[in-house]
Amino acid sequence: MVERTYMRVRPDMPPGHxxxxxxxxxxxxxxxxxxxxxxxxxxxxxxxxxxxxxxxxVRFTMAEVWGAGAETPDDTIxxxxxxHWLEETDPPHAS
Amino acid sequence: MPHDHHDxxxxxxxxxxxxxxxxxTYWQQMEIAIREILIEKGVTTxxxxxxxxxxMDARSPANGAAVVARAWTDPAFRDDLxxxxxxxxxxxxxxxxxxxxxxxxxxxxxxxxxxxxxxxxYPRNLLGLPPDWYKSRAYRSRTVREPRKVLAEFGVTLPDSxxxxxxxxxxxxxxxxxxxxxxxxxxxxxxxxxxxxxxxxMIGTGLARSPADHA
Numbered sequence: 362m363v364e365r366t367y368m369r370v371r372p373d374m375p376p377g378h379x380x381x382x383x384x385x386x387x388x389x390x391x392x393x394x395x396x397x398x399x400x401x402x403x404x405x406x407x408x409x410x411x412x413x414x415x416x417x418x419v420r421f422t423m424a425e426v427w428g429a430g431a432e433t434p435d436d437t438i439x440x441x442x443x444x445h446w447l448e449e450t451d452p453p454h455a456s
Numbered sequence: 457m458p459h460d461h462h463d464x465x466x467x468x469x470x471x472x473x474x475x476x477x478x479x480x481t482y483w484q485q486m487e488i489a490i491r492e493i494l495i496e497k498g499v500t501t502x503x504x505x506x507x508x509x510x511x512m513d514a515r516s517p518a519n520g521a522a523v524v525a526r527a528w529t530d531p532a533f534r535d536d537l538x539x540x541x542x543x544x545x546x547x548x549x550x551x552x553x554x555x556x557x558x559x560x561x562x563x564x565x566x567x568x569x570x571x572x573x574x575x576x577x578y579p580r581n582l583l584g585l586p587p588d589w590y591k592s593r594a595y596r597s598r599t600v601r602e603p604r605k606v607l608a609e610f611g612v613t614l615p616d617s618x619x620x621x622x623x624x625x626x627x628x629x630x631x632x633x634x635x636x637x638x639x640x641x642x643x644x645x646x647x648x649x650x651x652x653x654x655x656x657x658m659i660g661t662g663l664a665r666s667p668a669d670h671a
Contacts, residue, residue, distance in 0.1 A: 380574060380626055380627050381626070382573050382574060382624060382626055384573070384600065396556070396628070396629065397628070399627065399628045402627070416627055416628060418558075418629075426600075427601065432601070432602045432603070432604055432605065433604060433616070433620065435619060436603065436604075436619055436620040436621070436622070437619070437620075437621050437622065438600055438622045438623075438624055439621065439622070439623045439624065440623075440624040440626045441624075441625075441626045441627035441628065441629055442626070442627075443627065
């Protein structure tokens with residue numbers, strides 16, 4: 362298997378238009394594929410031109426997102442996250 | 457006494473239901489105002505707006521079904537579609553516009569389902585307008601939390617050995633599911649296969665119909 366690059370979504374809760382779902386903030390997943398660059402929607406929303414940013418499709422396990430309450434821990438959620446919301450990190454401990 | 461004379465009963469004996477009318481909302485008024493200003497200033501015309509509405513209404517899940525049926529029958533196209541959904545669907549005449557398309561393929565091991573938790577992002581060029589439930593808070597919040605329960609309510613019960621892969625359409629991409637090709641369709645033409653591809657099967661809340669249902 363190709364080695365996975367793990368990313369943690371910043372846990373911030375800034376005001377305003379943000380396209381990083383709140384339920385994924387602070388969660389760690391791995392890069393499914395890289396996309397973009399696309400203009401930053403947080404700037405577009407306020408009439409700015411929008412810096413073009415890489416976007417990653419990050420794959421999270423249900424166990425990572427919902428913890429012990431996960432419906433099926435090994436099912437996954439993929440979401441598109443703009444690069445400025447991500448920081449590279451170590452894999453979460455093996456489950 | 458169903459036919460007694462009562463004001464709250466219609467002549468057929470059924471109760472009247474109140475009209476569901478309400479004043480225009482703020483945003484409805486805003487839309488009308490901006491549309492009228494754009495027409496007054498000559499930026500656009502009523503005919504152009506009607507033509508665009510007609511074009512949007514003309515898009516239907518039949519577009520997506522044609523793409524799926526081709527992927528089932530043309531392995532090179534399937535590979536192209538999975539590698540670059542926008543280019544492959546554009547090559548079939550379905551321009552995805554500024555948004556990009558990702559096709560995800562169901563297999564016996566993986567079932568894909570699409571949701572947009574933030575709003576209602578949907579591959580309109582391939583599937584037309586989204587159904588109301590796709591935009592509901594219940595679908596949007598529950599699909600990322602308990603997708604198997606949501607699927608069961610749509611009549612899709614998956615074995616534990618099948619992994620569910622939820623795709624939250626959060627940004628610039630749009631998604632279409634390539635459902636599993638039904639058994640018993642060997643030798644079918646793409647045209648006939650397209651008749652088995654339902655809208656819900658391309659969202660992931662359903663499966664393609666089997667030939668027995670289709671008969």
